[in-house]
Amino acid sequence: MSAQLKPRDNRGWLFVLPVVCTIAFTAIVPLLMVVNFSVQDIFGINRVWVGAEWFIDVLQDRSIRDSFWRNIAFSVQVLAVQIPLGILLGLGMPKKGVMASVSLVLMALPLLIPHNVVGTIWQIFGRGDIGLGGHVLNETLGITYNYAQDGLDAWLTVLVMDTWHWAPLVALLVYAGLQSIPDDYYKAAAIDGARRFAVFRYIELPRLQAVLTIALLLRFMDSFMIYTEPFVLTGGGPGTTTNFLSISLSKIAVGQFDLGRGAAFSLLYFFLIQVFCFVFFQLMKRRQ
Amino acid sequence: MTAPTAIPARRLPAPAMKTRAARAGRRAGMTLYFILLLLPLYWMIAMSLQSNADIVGTFHWFPEELTLENYRTILTDRTWYSGYLNSLQYTTINTALSLLVALPAAYGFSRYSFVGDNHLFFWLLTNRMAPPAVFLLPMFQLYQNVGLFDTPWAVALAHTLFNVPLAVWILEGFMSGVPRSIDETAAIDGFSFPRFFIRIFLPLIKSGVGVAAFFCFMFSWVELLFARTLTSVNAKPIAATMTRTVSAAGMDWGVLTAAGSLTLVPGALVIWFVRRHIARGFALGRV
Amino acid sequence: MAEIALRGITHRYDGEGDAALNNIDLVWENGGAYALLGPSGCGKTTMLNLISGLLTPTQGIVAFDGVDVSGLPPTERNIAQVFQFPVLYESMTVEQNLRFPLRNRGMSKPDAQRRAEEICDLLELSELRRRRSKGLSADAKQLVSLGRALVRTDVAAILFDEPLTVIDPQKKWGLRQALKRVHQELGHTLVYVTHDQTEALTFADEVVVMNAGEVVQKASPDVLFERPAHRFVGTFIGSPGMNFLPASRDGSIVSVADIDLLDVGDAAIPDGDSELVAGIRPEFVTVHPASAPGRLPATVKRRQDLGTIYQLELSVSGERVIAKVAERPALAGSECFVEFDPGHLMLFHGDRAVDGVTPRHRGAGGAAPR
Numbered sequence: 021m022s023a024q025l026k027p028r029d030n031r032g033w034l035f036v037l038p039v040v041c042t043i044a045f046t047a048i049v050p051l052l053m054v055v056n057f058s059v060q061d062i063f064g065i066n067r068v069w070v071g072a073e074w075f076i077d078v079l080q081d082r083s084i085r086d087s088f089w090r091n092i093a094f095s096v097q098v099l100a101v102q103i104p105l106g107i108l109l110g111l112g113m114p115k116k117g118v119m120a121s122v123s124l125v126l127m128a129l130p131l132l133i134p135h136n137v138v139g140t141i142w143q144i145f146g147r148g149d150i151g152l153g154g155h156v157l158n159e160t161l162g163i164t165y166n167y168a169q170d171g172l173d174a175w176l177t178v179l180v181m182d183t184w185h186w187a188p189l190v191a192l193l194v195y196a197g198l199q200s201i202p203d204d205y206y207k208a209a210a211i212d213g214a215r216r217f218a219v220f221r222y223i224e225l226p227r228l229q230a231v232l233t234i235a236l237l238l239r240f241m242d243s244f245m246i247y248t249e250p251f252v253l254t255g256g257g258p259g260t261t262t263n264f265l266s267i268s269l270s271k272i273a274v275g276q277f278d279l280g281r282g283a284a285f286s287l288l289y290f291f292l293i294q295v296f297c298f299v300f301f302q303l304m305k306r307r308q
Numbered sequence: 309m310t311a312p313t314a315i316p317a318r319r320l321p322a323p324a325m326k327t328r329a330a331r332a333g334r335r336a337g338m339t340l341y342f343i344l345l346l347l348p349l350y351w352m353i354a355m356s357l358q359s360n361a362d363i364v365g366t367f368h369w370f371p372e373e374l375t376l377e378n379y380r381t382i383l384t385d386r387t388w389y390s391g392y393l394n395s396l397q398y399t400t401i402n403t404a405l406s407l408l409v410a411l412p413a414a415y416g417f418s419r420y421s422f423v424g425d426n427h428l429f430f431w432l433l434t435n436r437m438a439p440p441a442v443f444l445l446p447m448f449q450l451y452q453n454v455g456l457f458d459t460p461w462a463v464a465l466a467h468t469l470f471n472v473p474l475a476v477w478i479l480e481g482f483m484s485g486v487p488r489s490i491d492e493t494a495a496i497d498g499f500s501f502p503r504f505f506i507r508i509f510l511p512l513i514k515s516g517v518g519v520a521a522f523f524c525f526m527f528s529w530v531e532l533l534f535a536r537t538l539t540s541v542n543a544k545p546i547a548a549t550m551t552r553t554v555s556a557a558g559m560d561w562g563v564l565t566a567a568g569s570l571t572l573v574p575g576a577l578v579i580w581f582v583r584r585h586i587a588r589g590f591a592l593g594r595v
Numbered sequence: 596m597a598e599i600a601l602r603g604i605t606h607r608y609d610g611e612g613d614a615a616l617n618n619i620d621l622v623w624e625n626g627g628a629y630a631l632l633g634p635s636g637c638g639k640t641t642m643l644n645l646i647s648g649l650l651t652p653t654q655g656i657v658a659f660d661g662v663d664v665s666g667l668p669p670t671e672r673n674i675a676q677v678f679q680f681p682v683l684y685e686s687m688t689v690e691q692n693l694r695f696p697l698r699n700r701g702m703s704k705p706d707a708q709r710r711a712e713e714i715c716d717l718l719e720l721s722e723l724r725r726r727r728s729k730g731l732s733a734d735a736k737q738l739v740s741l742g743r744a745l746v747r748t749d750v751a752a753i754l755f756d757e758p759l760t761v762i763d764p765q766k767k768w769g770l771r772q773a774l775k776r777v778h779q780e781l782g783h784t785l786v787y788v789t790h791d792q793t794e795a796l797t798f799a800d801e802v803v804v805m806n807a808g809e810v811v812q813k814a815s816p817d818v819l820f821e822r823p824a825h826r827f828v829g830t831f832i833g834s835p836g837m838n839f840l841p842a843s844r845d846g847s848i849v850s851v852a853d854i855d856l857l858d859v860g861d862a863a864i865p866d867g868d869s870e871l872v873a874g875i876r877p878e879f880v881t882v883h884p885a886s887a888p889g890r891l892p893a894t895v896k897r898r899q900d901l902g903t904i905y906q907l908e909l910s911v912s913g914e915r916v917i918a919k920v921a922e923r924p925a926l927a928g929s930e931c932f933v934e935f936d937p938g939h940l941m942l943f944h945g946d947r948a949v950d951g952v953t954p955r956h957r958g959a960g961g962a963a964p965r
Contacts, residue, residue, distance in 0.1 A: 026421040035416025036428065038409040039472055046469045047435050050446035057446075112338045125579050126342050129349075132575025134395075136532045136547040137568045144355065145348040150561065152351040155367055184345065196590035207649055208682040211669045212743065213699035216330065222684040222695075231590075245439040248532040266441040270533075273445045286442040297437050301430065 051290070057283035074284035084285065086260065087268040091244050094179070094264065098243040099236065102183055106190020106235065107228075111220070113195050124195075127188045139252025142181040146253075167254060171261035178250045178262055182243065190235045197231035198224065237300045241293065265289060349572070356566035363561045378566035388567065391546035395529065396574065398460035398467070398543065403524040405464055406471040410520065413472075414479035415505070419488065432473040440533045443469070451538055458540045466534040471527055475520040482516025483509075515585055522582050529574065546571060597659045597673065597751035597784060599623040599646055604655035606641055615641040617808040619655070623752070623786060628778050630799035631788040634831070638808040639788045643754050646786065648672045659751065673751040675744030677758045681736030685729040689720060692728050692739055693746045700747070714742045717780065718773055734766040738773065745777060752784040759794065771798060792832055796820075804828050820876070821939060826946045829874050838880065838916045842871040842942065848955070849873070849942060852891050852912035855955045856935070857942055862951045864944050872943045879936035880918035882907060884925060889956030890932040898923075909933060 058075070061068045078084055113127065114120045130138070146167050148154040157165040164170075167177040201224065209219045247266035250256070256263040256271070269289060273282025355363055357374045382388040416422075417429060447466055448457075456462040486509070494504040510517065535545040550567050604619040616638045623629055631639040644650040645657055648669035657665045664672055675696075684692050693711035698704070715721045718738050723731065728739055737758055744753050755774075759767045771794070778785055789795050795802050796816040804811045804819065804827070812824045823829040829837030842851045844864070849857040851873050864871070883890060893916065897908040900923070907918045911933060918933060937954030 026419060028422070029420045030422045032416040032420030032422035032425065035412040035420070039413035039432070039476060040428075042405075042409050042465075042468050042472060043432065043435055046447075046465055047438065047443075050443045050450055053446035053450065054442065109338070109341060112334050112341075121583050123338065123342070124583050125576070126345065128579045129572075129576060130345065132526055132530065132572075132579060134530045134532065134547055134571050136550065137571050140550065140564065140568050141348045141352050144561070144565065145351050150355075150363055150367075152347060152369075159367075184348070192590045202680065204678040204680060204682050207669075207676070208678060208740075208743075210649065211647065211674070211676050212696040213670045214695070215699070218699070222686060226686045241437045245437075245441070247441055266439055269439075269441045270444060273441075279445065282445060286445075289439055290442045293437055293439055294434055297434050301433075 054283045054286050054290075057279045058287050060280055062279045070280065074280045075288065077281060078284045078288055083260065083263075084265075084268060087263055087265045090263065091246075091265050094246070095240050095243045097179060098182060098186075099239060101179070102187045102190055102239055103232070103235065105183065105187050107194050107232075109187065109191035110194025110198060111224070113191065115199070124192075127191055127195075130185050130188050131192075133185075135248035136252050138181065138185050139249045142177065142184075142249075143253050146177050169258055171258055174254050174258055174262050178253060181249055181253065182246065185249065186239060186242070190239065193231040193235045194228060197228045201227050233304050237304070240300075241296065244293070244296070352565045353569045355561060356569045358562060360560060360562050378562040379570075381563050382566055382570065388546075388549060388563075391544060391549035391567075392570065394460060394539070394543050395535070395545040395547070398463040398535070398545070399525055399528045401460055401464035402467045402471060402528045403521050406468050406475045406524045407517065407521060409468070410472055410475035410479055411510075411517075414476050414483055415509075417476065417480045418483040419491065429476075432476055434473075436470045436473040438469060440469075440531075444533060444537050447534065448537055457538060458542050460543050462538040463535050463543065463545070464528075466538055467528045467531060471524045474523055474527070478520045478523065479513070479516055482513045482519075486512050518582065518585055522578065522585075525578060526575075598625050598661075599752060599784065599786075600656075600658045600661075601642070601645070602656045602658065604642075604645065604652050604657070606638075606645060606650065606655075607653050614808055616645075616652075619810055621803065621810060621813065623784055626782045626784055628785045628798065628800045629787065630795035630802045631786060631805060632790070632792060632795040632802050632831075633805035633811075634790060636807075637805040639790075639805050640756055642805070643676070643756055643786065643788050646752070647674050647676050647754050649676075673747075673749045674754060675747060675750045675752075676754045676756065677737070677740045677744055679757045679760050681733060681740050681761070683728045683736055683739055685727075687728060688725055689728055689731075689739055689742075690715065690724045693742050696743055696747050700749075710746055710748070711742075714746045717745070717777065718742050732766075734762045734770055737762060737770060741773070741777070745781065745783075750783060752786060755785070755787040755789075757789050758787075759789075759791075767794075774798065792834075796832070804831065806831075822948070823874075823941070824948050826872070826874070826943050829876070829941070829943075833876055833878070835877055835917050837874045837876050837941075838914075839872045839874050839943070840911065840914045840916070842873040844871055849952070854889065854891050856889065856937075856940060857952045858955055859942065859949060859952050862949050864949060870945045873935075874941040874943055874948075875916075875935040876939060877906070877917040877919040879939040880916060880920075881934045881936070882909070882918055882920060882924040882926070883932045883934060884927065886932050887934070889937070889954075890934045893931055893933045895926065895929040895931060 059069060059071055061070045061074075109127070113123050133141070145151045145153045146165075148158045148166060154165060157163045165173050167174045205223045206219065209223060214222070245266055246264055247270065250262045250264060251267050251270075254262045256267045266289075269282060269285050272278050272285060276282075354371045356378050357376070358371045359373070359375055359377060362368075362371070362373060417425060443466070447462075451457040451462040451466075456465070490508065490512070491504070494508055499508065532547045536548045539545060539548065546567060550564060599622070601619050601621045604616055605614050606616040607614050619642070631642060633639050641650065645652050648664070648667055648671070652665055655665075656663050659672065669676075684695060687695065690708065690711045693714055694704070694707040697707035697710060702710075712721070712724070715724050718741065720735070720738055720742065723735060728736065731739070740758075741753075744750065759770060762770060774785070774787075775798070777783075787795070787798055796819075799816065801813060801815055802819055803813045804825075806827045812819060812828045814822075814824070819828055819832050823832065823837070826837075826839070829839070840851050842849050842856075844850075844859070847859050848855050849859055849871065856873065882893070882895075886892070891911050893909040893911045895907055895909055896915075899906040899908075904919050905921070905923050907920070907924075909916045909918060909931075916933065924931070937956060940954060942949045942952045
């Protein structure tokens with residue numbers, strides 16, 4: 021929030037009441053239900069109180085822990101690829117002229133595609149028989165590529181798909197951040213004889229800190245919670261190579277209808293995200 | 309201190325050449341990126357213009373025989389086009405709803421300091437980060453219990469989970485750019501609060517409202533999990549309909565890709581109309 | 596040190612539309628301190644950017660010491676520029692900022708450090724040398740920007756684009772003193788763009804007054820005040836500006852309100868006295884209770900006691916005339932007589948001053964201090 025001198029007035033609560041009610045209904049109520057499920061064992065209409073059993077069960081579950089590390093690895097790779105790429109793209113986009121509008125629209129396009137369609141696009145694109153990408157890789161370049169059967173291929177395809185989908189977000193954030201840099205800085209750098217990289221390092225990068233922090237936060241969080249795109253593409257397979265936390269959770273909770281276990285998993289997952297969030301916000305505040 | 313000596317300006321080969329090469333390199337790089345970006349989209353659209361026989365037949369770089377049959381199927385079959393209408397319906401409801409509750413909240417955060425305001429703001433933002441998978445099952449039961457299951461209202465409400473915090477955040481940023489003296493002047497001039505808010509304040513932040521609306525639309529339109537879980541027949545979004553393209557004859561690639569291609573249209577239109585404000589939007593008025 | 600010459604410069608932004616600068620011919624001599632003065636939009640920033648190389652002229656030549664530099668970028672031109680808003684590398688310390696231009700040009704780090712320290716001493720920034728430049732006050736930041744301009748040994752001219760705009764009024768004086776000190780010690784050619792006449796007139800040896808893309812007059816502050824060559828200079832300079840009254844000519848005698856005041860002698864003025872205007876600065880108008888040769892009847896409309904000066908607003912045959920006198924004149928009622936100091940009464944034909952006019956009367960003297 022902005023640091024303005026504001027009058028201390030608890031009437032402010034009236035203004036935020038609608039939002040609080042909405043989020044209470046849409047978030048708190050379901051969460052309470054989850055808490056309720058997580059401490060019971062439910063089969064049919066029978067419920068048995070089991071306390072923390074489900075939680076222990078989930079924490080000890082090998083496949084869930086694998087999913088967790090899978091997500092960590094994925095998010096780290098996502099950040100390593102998408103942040104630098106996004107910066108390069110944001111710097112490369114033209115600032116004026118008709119090409120500026122065209123590249124803005126093209127750049128933003130992947131962001132507005134429904135997530136399942138993104139999965140479908142790449143599902144088709146990557147196939148060896150009917151897909152352009154699959155065909156080029158297998159026939160033209162002679163690399164054996166099959167995301168449905170090879171774990172590494174599947175992983176890389178999800179990574180490329182996610183980059184295709186979300187790098188534009190970073191690029192647009194960087195692009196917007198660059199707009200706020202006054203022209204005089206570039207002029208002074210020209211007069212000081214600074215090279216292009218020095219301009220980036222001493223003028224642009226310091227001023228992009230705010231946007232890059234937001235980009236980092238959003239990309240880490242969203243990649244950690246990724247669900248639809250890999251689910252459509254590989255369904256979590258082959259085997260468990262792309263079985264991310266959200267997919268794993270939905271299989272347990274919805275697929276197997278294992279309510280108690282799913283609920284405990286949910287809460288732990290939720291709590292983990294909140295911890296990450298908190299750490300990030302503290303880092304952001306310290307930066308300011 | 310020695311007096312600086314002037315070095316007379318020499319005429320050098322124009323260093324503009326160096327920057328010209330750099331500019332060409334940048335343009336080549338961006339062009340390459342855009343080509344790579346468009347390739348999968350091209351492929352899907354190309355496929356949508358072919359018949360299934362052609363698709364699974366021999367591989368072609370470009371479609372040889374074009375047909376609009378797939379599109380005709382979608383636009384004439386109610387179960388298909390209703391998917392789009394349903395999706396548009398809950399997206400619109402959600403955008404309106406999110407803005408409706410976010411505007412006063414953003415005003416409250418912007419203009420007042422009250423007990424617990426920082427914590428509330430933080431809590432709101434964490435909802436943006438909540439993993440949807442966690443909420444699937446309880447929401448499924450909850451909306452069944454209140455009788456909203458399989459209506460656009462269910463999805464619209466569910467989407468407020470992440471859209472309202474975002475809208476509040478964006479709007480608060482824009483509102484804080486409006487000096488409080490405007491509120492005070494209006495009060496002195498005798499405006500009632502609703503009249504002030506609608507007549508005076510809103511027009512001043514209309515680009516912020518536009519940006520918030522854009523993001524609400526965007527995140528609601530693309531979301532799948534809630535949209536599919538909370539609907540079954542009546543309010544089924546296009547995403548769910550697309551999963552039913554497997555038939556006895558095999559995968560109906562043509563119709564599937566046509567359906568997918570059509571989902572690009574609302575997004576592309578929205579971006580085109582707000583293109584001038586996109587940069588401002590991503591700066592969220594505060595960066 | 597360089598002599599900077601602009602020859603035949605016309606510049607249009609985006610190749611079309613009105614010219615920001617219209618056929619300018621100007622020479623800035625070595626080592627001089629110049630001000631570029633004019634209202635917003637007159638083209639002074641454009642001219643500055645043409646000199647520094649941030650712009651290439653659409654027409655005409657920019658030359659340093661006789662060499663055409665029009666196509667050269669700023670780095671090749673041995674100039675430095677200080678901008679309106681302090682432009683610093685905020686992640687660097689003060690001395691890193693000062694070393695930066697030198698390191699880019701290949702100077703070794705110890706040499707650059709020594710040079711940076713010299714300049715810090717000159718600008719009295721030594722205490723702040725190791726501080727991160729981000730947290731400094733606006734005037735300190737501008738001093739650092741100035742330091743970056745001075746630190747290069749190859750600098751021929753330093754250009755200032757309204758550098759004191761964001762500085763607190765109390766600090767402005769200190770910065771101006773620093774600039775003067777720098778000029779005395781180092782002797783660079785300085786070109787200082789401003790719309791504030793006080794800054795221009797106190798800073799510069801010579802002031803170039805601009806309006807609407809053209810150079811109106813280039814002269815020392817004294818000359819601009821006493822003998823403006825153009826109506827615009829009369830109006831723009833001075834606070835308040837020059838008074839103008841319609842004049843009529845009969846033969847070689849020019850009169851205002853039927854009082855003979857000037858003799859144009861042989862000065863060639865085309866016919867049509869609707870264009871003739873007499874100009875007199877408020878500082879050279881005196882107010883008297885009695886009539887005398889060369890005095891015009893006037894009515895006092897308003898008086899203002901401004902402390903050191905007494906200002907009167909008068910009506911002279913329907914025209915508004917402002918007078919600044921040393922002390923309140925002894926008048927009975929509001930009818931009086933004004934006298935225009937003959938040594939400072941000017942005649943303008945159209946916008947341009949007419950040379951070679953002589954006064955018809957010798958005045959009583961007693962002009963107010965400026």
